[in-house]
Amino acid sequence: MTLNKKEEISRKQVESNPSAIVCSGVRKYFQEVRAVDGVDLEVRKGECFGLLGPNGAGKTTLVEIIEGLTKPDAGSVEILGYFWGTGNDHAIRERIAVQLQETQLADKLTVEETIRLFRSFFSRGHSVEEVIILGDLEEKRRERVHKLSGGTKQRLALACALVSDPEILFLDEPTTGLDPQARAKVWDAIEGFKLRGGTVVLTTHYMEEAARLCERVAIMDHGRFFAIGTPAELVASLGARDIIEFNVHGNLEADILKDLPGVKAVERKNEGYILKVLSLDVSLPALLSAVEQHQAKIGHLLTRQATLEDVFMSMAGGSLSDER
Amino acid sequence: MKDKVMHPLVELTIARIKESVREPEMLFWVFVFPILLAVALGIAFRESSADTFRIAVEESTGSKGVMKLLLPSEDIEPVMLTSEEAEEQLRKGKIDLIIGIDQIYNVRQEGDALTALVFTYDETRSNSMAARMTGQDAIERGLGRKDIVSIRDNRVETPGSRYIDFLIPGLIGMNLMGSGMWGVGFALVLARTRKLLKRLAATPMRRSHYFLGFMLSRMLFLIPEVAILVVLGRIIFNVRVSGSALDLVIVSILGSMTFAGLGMLVAARSRTIEGASGWMNFIMMPMYILSGCFFSYERFPEFSFPFIRALPLTALNDALRAVINDGRPLYAIWLELSVMSVWLILSVVVSLKIFRWQ
């Protein structure tokens, strides 16, 4: 079979295959550190897939393996129907775009010059002008990179990734360390890319980000996936829609709380409890009467909807925002 | 507006040049510093042959007579000093020679005005040696020596053999080494520590284009770098390029590429700026001293010549001097050109092999 024919067949496979990325059994250890410890993953074309996990979970390592920047110790990665290192690397790179965590672009070049340079590496894509607009960088086009704010730098990094009008966009913690306004601008740019039909793989340790942008999310820690699903599915898997948090003065045993109607789980927290409940209407009145009955006092009562953070806590133990 | 994005190699080269030009420190080291050095050294080591010799006559009986004998000579500037003063000034290099009257001998000759002199000087100083000859000559002439042959002095200045003629090519070589190694090596390590290399590796950019971009930008940059020293040498010190300008360009390009290659090699694996700087200095320092930038390496023991000549900077300096001072054609310096080519090929091949993109 000639190479061209092979290519044609694999391209046909791609077209009939709705998966943009298929990983199976991907593993990468750094000495004793199990950075990625056996991950299976499928990302569909056109979806935004989120990797949610705390620092050190292995998100960057996994994403860089998929991007072909790091060789896995074991497992296979199929991307757009190709495998890395089989003579198609250049073709893959033409069609994907990567924003790395913590890349610092050349300080002395301007925004426009940087975009131009990146554009020159790709055989097709947007014009420099279009990319400047996509990144909302019109006002900063002649500014040198080292003078840009964190948020603008991040949008420039995103713009450099968008120059080729890629099919898959990889974003590694695109909004970490940004203020809410800057974060919202980056989200806008990502949503624009999604609207044009692009596939996104995004890592984050902000659950709001995952919940807002991603169709599906994998919760990751210690190199493994704890759960994969839509944000709604994952929250539903808790079996509880609402959370009640409060402090207690006096005697109120966990056993009593556990038996209250609608309560799925009880966790101690500092001087009080966190209750995961099916519905507030049922559990909150029951809680209050139990408090009265046991002559305890509660304070700092707070109710909220369950989030991905709660899913993460119940599965991995610990918090997403923990620095380690 | 020109919005046409050009070939990646062109864009990489342009970006590299813009980055270099926007680095004020770089401009200082490449353009200002060599000029300052040339001017400072050019003045400090101005040939003093045209100057007069300063000869001190020690104060004592008979010293007036000696002064009288020295005065007619155009080349001598005599002063009368006490022996302490004279010794101090000799030590400080303010005078070249002390003429003392040998008192002990003199007494035995019963006060005869002048029979024996003591010449005190530092024989490692070439000026002192010349002052000794001139002083003796003036005294003997004054006392009525008859010349056996008549010698007429025909004093000419021969450009091409002065210290500044030696210095300018050495400074060009040194400059090409510094800017080649720092310009390429530093930029590569910086790009690695900032994860820019990894980011570029994630694009379809041809890796060869990235390195060629560095080489091309160096090639363009070298024109003003070399020109500034050549032009300045011509204007201020009348240093002529006796060979062809094209040969000078070719030698400079090869030298510059060689050091860009070495810079690449140093930067091929370093993960920190400090580590790379250490290696750069480790490689460049010995060459500053051994390769004949400021003084000829022929002052080192002869057995070391083959090693010194195998150094890339020695080859570049020798080739530059051959073209600038001696006006020799390229085929006459094939050995130097080969030495540089070998270094260039070796360093590029090895660094491509071991280069770390992350």
Ligand SMILES: Nc1ncnc2c1ncn2[C@@H]1O[C@H](COP(=O)(O)OP(=O)(O)O)[C@@H](O)[C@H]1O
């Ligand atoms: N190049 C490396 N060498 C050694 N350990 C590494 C390397 N890269 C990552 N690690 C380790 O692997 C684990 C996962 O890191 P990373 O993938 O960066 O996590 P995340 O992106 O989720 O914060 C961490 O414990 C980290 O220290």
Ligand SMILES: [Mg+2]
């Ligand atoms: Mg990370």
